[in-house]
Amino acid sequence: MTASLTCLATFTAKKDCENKLKEALTALVEATRQEAGCISYTLHQGSENPLLFAVIEHYKDKAAFDFHSEQSYLLKLKEILPELVDDLAINTYINCA
Structure with a gap:
């Protein structure tokens, strides 16, 4: 059985850049x-801190995550x-339970 993969990507926006970062991250949602x-x-x-995102x-496997990582967007x-x-910070995890 192939393990599913979870990625947790965290971002701290520069001061006064949170709206631009939110817009850029939101643009990925539907395509992904x-x-x-x-x-x-x-x-x-x-x-509590709007600079944090x-x-x-969640991907079916590492190959699916790798595919995502290569997309133009x-x-x-x-x-x-x-x-x-x-x-x-970008960290990946495999399902272990």
């Missing part, structure tokens, strides 16, 4: 949800992230 291997893809903004992504985001974020 249409990918064959995407199980779910949700964007969250900090309830988290994207919780994600590559475009990677190009503009340095001007929008102070901190970024």
Whole structure:
């Protein structure tokens, strides 16, 4: 059985860039949800700190995540992230229970 893969991507927007970052991240949601291997893809903004964002992504397997990572809309985001974020962390996890 192939293990599903979860990605937790967290972003801290630069001061006064939270709206631009939110717009850029929101633009990925529908396209990513249409990918064959995407199980779910949700964007969250900090309830107490609006500079914080988290994207919780679930894929059927690593190949589906790798496919997502190569999409033009994600590559475009990677190009503009340095001007929008102070901190970024992308961690992946496999289902173990």
